[in-house]
Amino acid sequence: MKWLKILLFVFPLLLTLQSSQAQQRFPKPEFHTSYTQPTPTTPEPRGVGMEFVDVLVLLVVLSLTSWFAIKSRSRNGILALTLFSVAYFGFYRYGCICSVGSIQNVALALADPRYVISLYALLFFLLPLIFSLFFGRVFCGAACPLGAIQDLLIYKPITIPAWLRKALGFIPYLYLGIVVLYAATGSEFVACRYDPFVGIFRLNGPHLMIYLGIAFLLAGLFIARPYCRFFCPYGAILNVFSRFSRRHLSVSPSKCIQCKLCTTACPFEAIDFPDEQNEKPDTRKSTRKFILYLFMIPVLMLAGGWIGSKSHVFLSKANNEVYLAELLISHPEVKADLANKDVQTFLASGKPMETLVAEAQVIREKFYIGSWILGAYLGLVIGLMALNQVIFRRKEEYLANRGNCYSCGRCLDYCPVEKE
Amino acid sequence: MNRKTFINNSGRLILLGGLTYLTGSIIFKRKVSASGKYVWQIDPFKCTQCGRCESQCVKNVSAVKCVHAYQLCGYCDLCGGYFKPNSHELTTGGENQLCPTGALKRKYVEEPFFEYTIDEELCNGCGKCVKGCSSFGNGSLQLQIRHDLCRNCNECSISRMCPSEAIIRVPIEAAYQIKGDFVKPAIQNLKK
Numbered sequence: 001m002k003w004l005k006i007l008l009f010v011f012p013l014l015l016t017l018q019s020s021q022a023q024q025r026f027p028k029p030e031f032h033t034s035y036t037q038p039t040p041t042t043p044e045p046r047g048v049g050m051e052f053v054d055v056l057v058l059l060v061v062l063s064l065t066s067w068f069a070i071k072s073r074s075r076n077g078i079l080a081l082t083l084f085s086v087a088y089f090g091f092y093r094y095g096c097i098c099s100v101g102s103i104q105n106v107a108l109a110l111a112d113p114r115y116v117i118s119l120y121a122l123l124f125f126l127l128p129l130i131f132s133l134f135f136g137r138v139f140c141g142a143a144c145p146l147g148a149i150q151d152l153l154i155y156k157p158i159t160i161p162a163w164l165r166k167a168l169g170f171i172p173y174l175y176l177g178i179v180v181l182y183a184a185t186g187s188e189f190v191a192c193r194y195d196p197f198v199g200i201f202r203l204n205g206p207h208l209m210i211y212l213g214i215a216f217l218l219a220g221l222f223i224a225r226p227y228c229r230f231f232c233p234y235g236a237i238l239n240v241f242s243r244f245s246r247r248h249l250s251v252s253p254s255k256c257i258q259c260k261l262c263t264t265a266c267p268f269e270a271i272d273f274p275d276e277q278n279e280k281p282d283t284r285k286s287t288r289k290f291i292l293y294l295f296m297i298p299v300l301m302l303a304g305g306w307i308g309s310k311s312h313v314f315l316s317k318a319n320n321e322v323y324l325a326e327l328l329i330s331h332p333e334v335k336a337d338l339a340n341k342d343v344q345t346f347l348a349s350g351k352p353m354e355t356l357v358a359e360a361q362v363i364r365e366k367f368y369i370g371s372w373i374l375g376a377y378l379g380l381v382i383g384l385m386a387l388n389q390v391i392f393r394r395k396e397e398y399l400a401n402r403g404n405c406y407s408c409g410r411c412l413d414y415c416p417v418e419k420e
Numbered sequence: 421m422n423r424k425t426f427i428n429n430s431g432r433l434i435l436l437g438g439l440t441y442l443t444g445s446i447i448f449k450r451k452v453s454a455s456g457k458y459v460w461q462i463d464p465f466k467c468t469q470c471g472r473c474e475s476q477c478v479k480n481v482s483a484v485k486c487v488h489a490y491q492l493c494g495y496c497d498l499c500g501g502y503f504k505p506n507s508h509e510l511t512t513g514g515e516n517q518l519c520p521t522g523a524l525k526r527k528y529v530e531e532p533f534f535e536y537t538i539d540e541e542l543c544n545g546c547g548k549c550v551k552g553c554s555s556f557g558n559g560s561l562q563l564q565i566r567h568d569l570c571r572n573c574n575e576c577s578i579s580r581m582c583p584s585e586a587i588i589r590v591p592i593e594a595a596y597q598i599k600g601d602f603v604k605p606a607i608q609n610l611k612k
Contacts, residue, residue: 025558026494033530037490038537042596043568048457094571101574106442109450116451116589118458121574122443129439133432189575202571204480244431320580341470345583348468393424 051120054093058127058143061085065142066135068409069249073419075409081142082151082408090145095198099124099139100146100234101191103176104183111184111366128234132241136248136400140228140238141407146197147232150225151408153217157224157267165269166385168230173381176233177374185366187319191233224267228406239403249400249407253419256397263398265414270404274395289390297383301376308375309368316367325360328353457592460576464562464599466586469547469554473563476578477545483569484545484578486524486538489599492560495533500556501549502526502536524549524561540566562599 061081068077089098097105102125109117128139140147160168179191192198196212199205219226228235242248251262251271263271316322324342327334334343346356400411421429446452462473462484473484497510502524507516512526523542527535545563553561565576565587579587590597 026496028491028493029495029533031530031533035529035535038535040487040489040596040598042598043566045457045459045567045570045572045592045595048592051457096571097574105574106446109446109452110442113450116453116458117446119452119454122446122452126439126443130436133435188580192574193577193580198573199478202478205478206480206577209478241435244428244435246428246432341472342583345468345470349584 051118054089055120055123055127057088058124061143062127062131062138065138065407066131069138069141069407070135070247073253073409073412075413078142078407078409082148085143085145085148086152088145089143090149090197090201091203093145095145095195095201096192097121097124098145099128100144100232101189101195103179103234103237104189104191107180107183108186112186129237129241132238132245134246136245136402136405136407137235137238137242138407140235141409144228144234145201146195147225147228147406149197149200150217150220150227151406153220154224154267155221158222159269160223162269165229170381170385171230172232172236172239174378175231176236177377179233181315181367181370181374182318185316185319185363185370187363196227225406229268229404242405243403245402248402249405249409249412251398251400251411252415252417254417257417258397259416260398261414261416262411265411267410268404268406268408270401270406271411272395272399272401274397274399286390286392290387293383293387293390296386297380300379300383302379304375304377304379304382305372306375308371308373308378311375312364312367312371315371316364319360319363319367321356322360322363322367325356329357453591458589459565459567459572459592459595460570460579460587461565461590461595461597462563463586463588463597464559464564466584467547467550467563468584468586469551469563470583471546471548472581472583473578474544474546476581478571478573478577479569482545482578483566483571484563485540485543485566485569486545486547486549486561487564487596487598488536488538489560489562491600492558493536494558494560495529495535496557497532497534499526499534499536499553501553501561503552505552518548518552520544520546520548536561559599564596564598567595 061084065078065081068074068081089095097120102121105117105121106125108115109122128143131138142148175191179189182188182190194212196209196216198213199209200213200217216227223229256274258274263269263273317326320342324346328343328346334340335347338344474482477483502518503510503516504518509516514522517524521542521544523539523544525537525539527537529535547563550561550563553559576587579585
């Protein structure tokens with residue numbers, strides 16, 4: 001169908017070739033020698049088929065990781081897959097497109113009916129999420145090249161205090177909200193722009209990107225997987241999904257003997273300790289707290305939304321069109337600045353100022369709605385995080401925290417319990 | 421079934437339902453291209469040769485190169501893309517050349533015609549020759565993203581900075597937008 005459409009467009013054009021030739025400023029010469037005119041070369045892009053090979057490879061890696069994490073309990077298997085992912089999804093495929101970035105394609109496709117999303121981008125978004133609902137964050141464990149490269153470089157992980165971990169754990173949700181807001185308003189793909197590792201995978205890139213990547217890798221020697229834990233927007237979604245996973249990597253193959261060895265193995269502090277023997281929650285007090293926090297959520301959402309909507313003017317400045325319109329209105333003298341390419345190109349294009357302002361207005365309205373949603377969503381996140389603190393879950397053994405565990409399998413080898 | 425598994429199961433069902441709804445609304449209400457791949461390309465008719473292609477590409481030597489649409493070339497002796505304005509004499513001397521890297525090569529064909537080719541190894545995509553050629557000549561020199569070099573980023577970092585919105589996503593079948601005989605390709609229709 002697509003081919004047919006293209007043919008329909010191209011065919012009439014071919015017919016008009018003859019008549020339009022007369023427009024040339026300098027007519028094409030008639031050569032008397034045997035000179036033949038060369039044709040411009042057009043090196044082909046990577047084919048469509050290869051993209052679906054990538055999806056297939058992702059599916060295989062996810063399945064194998066799930067198998068190694070849950071059934072065969074093999075850290076070495078997961079490590080081998082980690083190496084493979086760095087090599088294939090990272091250095092061979094140069095990092096694009098990845099599941100982290102695909103959030104933006106999905107957000108833009110939902111917001112803008114004109115945007116055509118490719119099926120493999122959609123699949124890269126969906127597959128890890130579906131796997132996380134059944135087997136936990138196996139994507140983070142071995143399939144994600146960004147996680148894999150950090151995982152390989154963990155040297156001496158330090159323990160981060162729980163309060164700091166929890167506070168920093170808010171950043172991914174905030175980042176996710178901002179990424180979706182900017183993608184949905186058609187402004188830019190923030191997660192791709194500040195992807196720290198893609199420059200390393202390509203062995204080429206702008207200085208900022210390379211330095212950022214090296215900084216993250218160096219920090220990762222001591223703070224295990226800093227990007228995954230405190231920034232990754234896709235990790236935020238996976239964290240929520242994985243909490244409801246059907247099966248999950250379990251530290252001990254049978255009854256836990258409380259030897260605590262696994263907690264030293266985990267570099268991410270993702271193993272929850274069992275409750276103290278005599279620890280009993282004050283049920284009445286925590287119920288009261290629970291109800292209070294539950295009613296706080298709508299209040300927080302409203303407050304967040306209101307604050308968000310107040311900042312929409314500020315947030316929309318990152319959009320090129322809004323920025324240009326604002327600049328031209330507030331500083332009309334830039335029209336004389338010949339070095340300002342954006343202004344000069346706009347002036348040369350002959351587009352009326354009114355059109356630009358109207359377009360910027362439309363984008364700003366989108367930002368108004370978007371920042372209401374962003375604020376309300378952040379209010380919800382804060383509310384749920386607080387609520388999560390007062391919920392008491394009885395734990396009798398050392399268990400992997402389903403939200404934070406990456407299914408890397410380090411604890412598996414440490415557990416001395418034999419399979420029954 | 422105890423309370424914990426009930427919460428777990430219902431949570432999973434809700435999330436699965438949410439994912440299905442999201443996927444469904446994309447597949448049925450939006451455009452999903454299953455067979456087509458999209459790549460980034462420069463619309464030569466929108467390009468204003470601002471020079472950002474040289475510096476904004478994620479690659480250290482830009483994947484944007486000058487491409488010569490020979491069909492359109494007038495084979496001029498005084499080439500606006502090759503020579504600096506007011507250049508001293510029309511020779512291949514470096515001081516006369518507009519190209520900062522000497523990537524544009526000039527070869528004598530026959531009186532009074534010269535052929536101009538591009539050494540892509542040297543070209544940095546600055547677009548100076550393109551500007552010269554389009555303001556003085558036929559506009560046969562143009563900038564194009566070379567797909568053997570382009571990494572096809574999810575969002576082209578040059579497109580983010582392009583002042584004339586000339587960098588657009590095109591279907592893989594129309595991966596190059598090379599001017600031919602002054603015909604504007606139906607790129608608008610292909611794009612959306």
